[in-house]
Amino acid sequence: MNQVDRFKTLPDNARIQAIGNLFKYNNRKTWDIGVRFKQSTRKALKFSQLPYLSRQVVLNQTVDALPLGFPIEFTLPDRAFWQTATVGDSALVTYKLSEEQSQKCFVFESAGKTIYLPQLELARALFFTNNYLANAALINSALDLEFYVDHHPNNDDREFPLDLVINALPTTLCPKVLFDNEGFRHQIAWLLLNSDIKNSFKSIYQYFSQERVRAPNVERWTFRFDPPQLKGVKVAARGWKSPDESTWFINRIELLDGLFFPDISDIGFSHPDFTENKPGSGKGKGGTYPQLPTQREIDENSDGSEDNESALIFCDATQRIYNRVPRTRKVNAQPRKSPGGKEDEDKPNNLPPAVSTDDPNSRGDTPRAAVDGLDDLTDNADLYLNKFDSFFKMLEILEKEHGVKQSKPIVRKLPEVGRSESHLMVDGSPRCMAIVRIEHQNEGYFLLEVDTSDGKASIATKVISARALAPKGKLRDFIPEIERRLLSNQFCWPKKYFDALVGEGNHKSVSHQKSKSEGRLSEEDVNRWAGRVFRDMN
Template sequence: MRDYLFKNFSLDTILNYFGEFVKEIGSVYWRINIFLSDSKNPNKNKTVSLASTPVLSQGKTVNPRRNSTSRGKISSLRLKNIANWESKSFKQRIAKNSSSEKIILQNYFVFTDGEYTYFIPQFELARALFFRDSYLARSAPVFRVLEDDFQIDCSNDGGSVRINVLKNSNYPLNSFNDLSKRNHLCWILLDSQVRASYESIAKYQLQESSYTEDGKKWIFHFDPPDLDDVTIKIRATYDESRKYCFVHQILGFEGLQANIPENIEMFHPEFSIPGSKANEGKSPVAPDASESFCVDDIDVANADTIRTEIDAEKVECEFKTPFVVKRVSEKEKSNATLSVTDGEEGKKVISQDVSMNESVAGQGKSAAEWNTINDTTDNDHLFERKFTCFSNMVDRLKANRWCEFISLDTKSLPRRGRSKKHLLSTDGSPRCVAIVQFKIRDKHIAFLEVDTSDAVKPISTLVIFVRDAGKLKYQIGKVMAEFVSDSLTWPTKLLSDYYGKRGYVRIPHPESKSGNKGVLLPNSVHGWANRCYLAVSKLR
């Protein structure tokens, strides 16, 4: 994770509770009261922007001097009978000084499962489900935000849908580089029950907020989506005497339902056209300005800067039914690309002082955005289509009577540190490796083919003589990790250690047509297959 500190927070500040939402007169966006303690003051109260809440939770240490542990122990809980959950309000008394106290009111979902009664803060459940970036967090209490920023076109049969990102949308343009963010956003937009849950936040805010001398205030609550049979990973405190479980933080969801069409396209008027010379060799990731950032929770973000992505503690999300959202451009509906210059010409990162708040032209701190989603859905098989020419070559081998097909598997490359090499530079989708196993003239052979559809560099097909099939999965995992760390270069030393210097060979791809790098011509497949077959005979 990238280092960051919050401005105006002391070191080793502990966030004890969330309080009411507040909005000052003249402000568009809401803030939330939080109650803190540090070495100088055990009972502090301040407000923070909702844009900061993707990385804040009860019991968390803010601005830690070193790695710190949050309150509670980690466990898992399978949810059921959501419709029977009770919504209850509880008061927490906080001493402000020796002569006065502050009463905090929070809404909880309360239910009994087995021997324990569970208390989940409604804000924490919504935060973990929806507040995964600053845009979704800021926008939640604002009426009709999704309707104003996105337009949805469904096919007549309901089997496909196109999401049009309207030109004046406030959703950060370079966040579309991240497949996990696209999938999460589209889940909220397209699943009617999930969207109703997200929009219930603004509905209740409009119905229940009250006016004060300084503006408005509101006690957060919302309608949860259907989470039956979803397993949540929680950090909680258990009261054994009363058999109560108080949830402080939700760390992940397993088995989320996604009732959305199978084919999803996302269009933005500033996505680039595939093959455009303006995008050749450019990365979709904003340049690093600093190894450490200071997050200003009050100042606005400068609209003339690129939103730098800051890695933070992530919520794991696994969907029961995998799906992938494809980006499309206006003239090409299948392979849109996006670089940091799309709609952002002349923008740059200007300092390590950043803001997650709304963007304003010509003023404020450098814009930034949180990266807090770890999508653990097993969707590797959805990317097999990217290996069409390789599959054709494999079919040629299958037709050879000396080649006995064993298996085909597709895996996404592992992430290594801050490298983005495990993602395609065109659209941020996972870069995958196809692993095909054959028995060729009594030799167990594995072919490894890496997706190079973004033409980032030429990568040869790796052919391995497998001597111990039981170790192959582990060895390939290590090889691909080194492959990413070495900037998409096959790790020859490690390969020699595993298979010997004559136990593997790299087969160059056929030449691509000029101006269309990364795409192989169909008539080149026959020669490619022959070279792979002949190379096997030389393996020892």
């Protein structure tokens, strides 16, 4: 149960039974969507809240609750073989509201099964993992008006040269806090750089502008769009099935595996509100309010205020895996204003309990929030091997001068723990840990090295006796807990945990000189580091 924020006017454990049309009353600026619940008489939520909305999903959970239905995995066929139908055509959805039954689906065959996939659910999984993109889909050319792709950026960074920079323009409504999520950086680049994906996203507004029906007091539209080419993408989902399991209706997509990303190596991201966090400095006042209470209320009826940066709230994430992804980092951050300036004083230090998921407007009076509903599982840690250049040079010295043998290193991106940002480098790229096993005179050791080249933290190399660890199990079984304790322990190795795991004398922390330039140590410093590691092995 990842959702910790509540919808203000919904009861506990409100299960979504049906999803209907989009509509907007003439005296309102924002669009709603028909939603029916098992435990509530409420009939609509904001379209901006779509990241939360799939059939049979439970909102305001007080206990863990999976979407009802059966799990299914299938592979998407070529787009040429997709047809269109309605929810009612599947004969598997028992909720008989006419607006629900008339919602549009894609229909295709996969491994002998007929799959009915609601168009809105596919769009949610592809695009609407946050409220910003849900809102942008209903604005003509929003992405073109809010982002500029610089294909010829300044490439003066030797360690991290950029192929291109994606610039959020000063007029953008995209909250800067979303760019802290590497998965969102991948998603927005995927949208902007893959023409097929971008055209699919644009088709939402094209149909919306052409097909919405206007009545005296309200406008209505039945969602539809043109899907991108997704041939070969694997889907994990939940839904209803016919008795013979030959026909399926999908309630919720949980994973998309095999999304195509253009062959680009390094992408920078610029936002007009990015500020420079200098190593060792505090966060100052204002900002994006990432440190939130464990629960915040979403006001379904309110418009977003223009007076605050977006708070970050979370919903059950849709997972995705690309065939490849680039390295990414934030660039062009402006120096932070000194504390106490007028700009800081104008921003509240604390947000009230209720937030809005709508874009800010002059009528809004509720602090706006950015929804994070994306979990990017693409394994790209190997792209950051160069961050450990000095570490690998130190291992080469051990090998050449002391006969130490080393295994192939493993690089892992450190996980997010709580609301801490220690898993991120100052430029927003992931902070990684390298793991390598070395052997000398029939004794084995594991070396753990964390990338601190941004100067934000300093941590020694951890040396662990492989012999002492062997009776407890394989190191890979303990790494997740080591990472969790490292990041929740003020960025220090958890000594008591290692004492209990391998014994007090069987693990050591070997300090090394702090780098003075781009994370690289001098040759003299690397030699001293190698000497200290070799000494502590004996």
